[in-house]
Amino acid sequence: MHNHHEVGTVDSSSLLGLGILISCLILPYLIAVYASNKKKRKWPLYRIVLWSAGIVCISLSILGPIAKMAHTSFQAHMATHLLLGMLGPLLLVFSAPMTLLVRTLPVRFARKVSKFLKSTYIQFVSHPITASILNIGGLWILYTTDLFNLMHSSTVLYIFIHFHVFLAGYIFTVSMINVDLSPRRTSFQLRAVVLVLAMAGHSILSKWIYANPPVGIEQADAKVGAMLMYYGGDLIDLIIVIAVCAQYFKLKQPEPVLLKA
Amino acid sequence: MEKNKNDDALNLWSGVFFGVGIVAFLDEAVFHQLLHWHHFYDKATLSVGLISDGLFHAFSWFATVAGLFMLAQLRKRNVWKKQKWIGSLLLGAGVFQLYDGTIQHKLMKIHQIRYNVEIFYYDLTWNVIAILLIIIGTVLIKKKSSVPHPKVGGMNA
Numbered sequence A: 001m002h003n004h005h006e007v008g009t010v011d012s013s014s015l016l017g018l019g020i021l022i023s024c025l026i027l028p029y030l031i032a033v034y035a036s037n038k039k040k041r042k043w044p045l046y047r048i049v050l051w052s053a054g055i056v057c058i059s060l061s062i063l064g065p066i067a068k069m070a071h072t073s074f075q076a077h078m079a080t081h082l083l084l085g086m087l088g089p090l091l092l093v094f095s096a097p098m099t100l101l102v103r104t105l106p107v108r109f110a111r112k113v114s115k116f117l118k119s120t121y122i123q124f125v126s127h128p129i130t131a132s133i134l135n136i137g138g139l140w141i142l143y144t145t146d147l148f149n150l151m152h153s154s155t156v157l158y159i160f161i162h163f164h165v166f167l168a169g170y171i172f173t174v175s176m177i178n179v180d181l182s183p184r185r186t187s188f189q190l191r192a193v194v195l196v197l198a199m200a201g202h203s204i205l206s207k208w209i210y211a212n213p214p215v216g217i218e219q220a221d222a223k224v225g226a227m228l229m230y231y232g233g234d235l236i237d238l239i240i241v242i243a244v245c246a247q248y249f250k251l252k253q254p255e256p257v258l259l260k261a
Numbered sequence B: 001m002e003k004n005k006n007d008d009a010l011n012l013w014s015g016v017f018f019g020v021g022i023v024a025f026l027d028e029a030v031f032h033q034l035l036h037w038h039h040f041y042d043k044a045t046l047s048v049g050l051i052s053d054g055l056f057h058a059f060s061w062f063a064t065v066a067g068l069f070m071l072a073q074l075r076k077r078n079v080w081k082k083q084k085w086i087g088s089l090l091l092g093a094g095v096f097q098l099y100d101g102t103i104q105h106k107l108m109k110i111h112q113i114r115y116n117v118e119i120f121y122y123d124l125t126w127n128v129i130a131i132l133l134i135i136i137g138t139v140l141i142k143k144k145s146s147v148p149h150p151k152v153g154g155m156n157a
Helices: A012-039 A045-062 A064-070 A073-094 A097-104 A107-117 A120-125 A127-144 A149-153 A154-177 A187-213 A219-251 B001-035 B048-076 B082-107 B120-142
Strands: none
Touching: A012 A045, A012 A064, A012 A097, A045 A064, A045 A154, A064 A073, A073 A154, A073 A219, A073 B082, A097 A107, A120 A127, A120 A187, A127 A149, A127 A154, A127 A187, A149 A154, A154 A219, A187 A219, A187 B048, A219 B048, A219 B120, B001 B048, B001 B082, B082 B120
16 A cells, blocks of 8 residues: 555556546436436436535545545545545535435335335434444544554555545434435434534544644644644534524524514 | 513524624634634643633534524514624623633633733733623623614514
């Protein structure tokens, strides 16, 4: 994993790989939209854009120049972490892939999907508290133990951790925002409290990293990476906060004052 | 008048939330980013300071957004009480600034207002401003509104 010494140079094969990965992940969504449009109301274009953008974020953190730099630079690592665990999932959730899937599949399979989403396991994992622990707790384990160091010497661990970061980020976002078919709806108050705690956990961890860089990371590199985590995380969390509040206050909206008076 | 009571509470909380949010925002924008007086991290910080800082940092984002949504709702329903709301804003801002200036800066040592200066005068100014904000805010909330509240179907009493 450490054989990439020509950091910064872009080789065409890795770009080709990136292009193929992006195409392969966008294509199924497009096919589903095509199938769904034939039967039902037209699927909005902005959702296709959101899905594509989300896929680009995730792919960039797996393959290509930034992913490559992430092996040696902590700042680049943190950038991929933001793309893979926060921005990517956020964009994907807003593109409502589960809704699209259920709309596209034959009824028999669609029922299976919604049954799966209602299963005890999914219900448990996607509860805001569980999802936050999986998401933020996972990060604490990654950066405050030896795991970060071990990750760079084991490919299996590397893949597992990246998969976890994405999945935990995705489930966390789903547990907060009701856009897609969600396994369950929890109260605004619960989500508000858990969201604030999760955001706090994220910013505390970034300051902790600032002060205690992971083994093998230079102080200066760790500081910039930690600040990227702090402020980048803020920016994406802010979008989640706005979405959570917007949905709640929209629900409360039309108060017939004039009729009551 | 159950409803009026709820509206009062909403006015109060909307203002307080937004006040906390404004102070946190100014703190970040002015003292961290523009002046570079505050430091991102101070080695003297106690663990509890790091936690308190993180919690308030997260809460202030949430408070800004929620406070503004509450304001939108108040205005939409035509029950916004400007004076009470501004009073609440100053109160929220003052309480948070006082907490930041005493407990967070001094007790938990998350960072000082400025480094390599005689800090006492900075702390004094900071906390006096906080107390003034609290006093003015409370007065505005308690004071009978001088401007009559916009008519809501003749419910002014």
